[in-house]
Amino acid sequence: MTAAGRIGGDGGWADGGGAELGPCPLCDRPLLAGPSVNLHHLVPRRFRGREAIPVHRICHDKIHAVLSDKELRDFFHTVERLRGHPEIEAFRRWVARKPPTFVDGHHRPGRADRRR
Ligand SMILES: [Zn+2]
Numbered sequence: 777m778t779a780a781g782r783i784g785g786d787g788g789w790a791d792g793g794g795a796e797l798g799p800c801p802l803c804d805r806p807l808l809a810g811p812s813v814n815l816h817h818l819v820p821r822r823f824r825g826r827e828a829i830p831v832h833r834i835c836h837d838k839i840h841a842v843l844s845d846k847e848l849r850d851f852f853h854t855v856e857r858l859r860g861h862p863e864i865e866a867f868r869r870w871v872a873r874k875p876p877t878f879v880d881g882h883h884r885p886g887r888a889d890r891r892r
């Protein structure tokens with residue numbers, strides 16, 4: 777038990793240490809380092825996008841459930857535009873009441889995708 781002094785907060789976001797990364801640009805809830813956080817490329821990488829922003833995994837899933845890569849490339853490549861999408865706005869209102877680490881693999885209003 778000589779682990780004193782290593783009480784977490786190493787900054788690595790791989791292991792759920794819970795370090796705050798600031799608010800999610802999509803839903804404004806805090807981002808907590810760990811599996812509930814993803815990186816979203818504003819322009820999809822297959823279109824050579826480079827700029828990536830941390831968002832909740834659930835918010836990320838929502839972006840790609842609603843928008844195709846082409847739509848992201850052609851129009852929805854800024855946070856403001858993403859937030860202005862009606863379906864994403866509705867999602868934001870719904871997710872606002874969930875805890876920041878909430879990850880939901882199933883609830884997809886609209887399209888039921890049962891694969892995987
Ligand atoms: Zn979010």
Ligand SMILES: [Zn+2]
Nearest residue numbers: 815816817836
């Ligand atoms: Zn993405």
